[in-house]
Amino acid sequence: MSAAPVTTGGSRWAALRGAAGQTGLVPLAILVGFSAVISFDQQAFAVLAPDIRSTFHISTGTTDTIASLTAAVPIIFSVYLGYLGDRTNRLTLTAVCGLLWGVTAIFTGLAPLLVVLVLARSIGGIGFLATETVAPSLLADYYAPDGLGTIFGGYRFLGQGFGLAAGPLAGVIAAIFNWRVSFVVLAVPTFVFVVLLRVLHEPARGLSLGLSLSGPGKLSVMEGYRRVRAIRTARRTWASAFLFGAGTLPFLTLLSTFFKDVYHYGDTRRGELAVLYGITGLIGVACGGIVAQRLTGSGRVRLMPVANAA
Numbered sequence: 001m002s003a004a005p006v007t008t009g010g011s012r013w014a015a016l017r018g019a020a021g022q023t024g025l026v027p028l029a030i031l032v033g034f035s036a037v038i039s040f041d042q043q044a045f046a047v048l049a050p051d052i053r054s055t056f057h058i059s060t061g062t063t064d065t066i067a068s069l070t071a072a073v074p075i076i077f078s079v080y081l082g083y084l085g086d087r088t089n090r091l092t093l094t095a096v097c098g099l100l101w102g103v104t105a106i107f108t109g110l111a112p113l114l115v116v117l118v119l120a121r122s123i124g125g126i127g128f129l130a131t132e133t134v135a136p137s138l139l140a141d142y143y144a145p146d147g148l149g150t151i152f153g154g155y156r157f158l159g160q161g162f163g164l165a166a167g168p169l170a171g172v173i174a175a176i177f178n179w180r181v182s183f184v185v186l187a188v189p190t191f192v193f194v195v196l197l198r199v200l201h202e203p204a205r206g207l208s209l210g211l212s213l214s215g216p217g218k219l220s221v222m223e224g225y226r227r228v229r230a231i232r233t234a235r236r237t238w239a240s241a242f243l244f245g246a247g248t249l250p251f252l253t254l255l256s257t258f259f260k261d262v263y264h265y266g267d268t269r270r271g272e273l274a275v276l277y278g279i280t281g282l283i284g285v286a287c288g289g290i291v292a293q294r295l296t297g298s299g300r301v302r303l304m305p306v307a308n309a310a
Contacts, residue, residue: 101127153289171271
């Protein structure tokens with residue numbers, strides 16, 4: 001399997017097709033769609049947080065805490081899910097996570113009691129992990145190493161870009177009906193992409209690198225840890241990992257609540273606000289993908305940690 005080098009000229013779409021090589025764009029497209037619809041629920045909760053707060057008669061702090069559960073709780077299970085991704089069929093595991101996410105999204109909308117809402121947000125976050133741990137592993141085996149900068153850049157950019165549609169959709173549906181209907185309706189696309197995952201085949205681990213990472217001789221978890229720990233940049237990253245906790249703070253939820261309380265924005269306006277907020281993140285993803293591909297394409301992989309730190 002090989003991928004054509006990505007040139008600096010021409011359209012980004014052509015660059016993406018070149019990086020896909022003989023594998024084609026179908027695996028990337030399905031995993032991008034899956035990532036996008038998985039994010040619908042998070043976007044909807046952020047936009048509709050003021051409505052949820054009013055329904056359950058809770059404080060802004062409680063609403064923010066519940067929103068944090070979707071990002072914070074899964075951290076506990078990330079290592080185990082990664083372990084399963086190394087030992088089981090990754091497409092099946094991704095589909096199960098998608099089903100879990102879709103079901104808990106529906107339970108979020110139908111929750112009759114606050115405790116049900118809290119459980120739905122906590123458990124649903126485990127389903128979200130599939131897009132962060134298992135899907136990237138699949139992409140790394142579907143596509144050749146020299147094009148992975150473009151492939152991962154496209155996965156992040158397109159997944160987050162399409163996911164931004166959830167904000168306006170949630171706002172419009174809530175304005176016409178109510179916030180509960182928004183969660184149920186936005187959960188439906190998740191089940192569609194769970195079915196589409198059946199179109200794909202499970203690639204052999206290490207296939208794109210010409211390695212065999214399954215069967216006799218496969219690495220143990222501890223051996224993998226030892227090799228990663230030998231990378232000095234990784235050790236520095238672990239030392240500063242406590243700063244990553246800020247990523248679990250639901251800033252978009254805070255933003256939506258602020259504009260509701262201070263400027264009296266309705267559901268539709270807050271949905272539009274979510275898009276504006278998300279666009280800034282897309283710019284960063286796009287720039288990161290371009291830099292990563294140029295460094296890998298020119299053989300200057302050793303500069304990747306410098307670019308990452310910047």
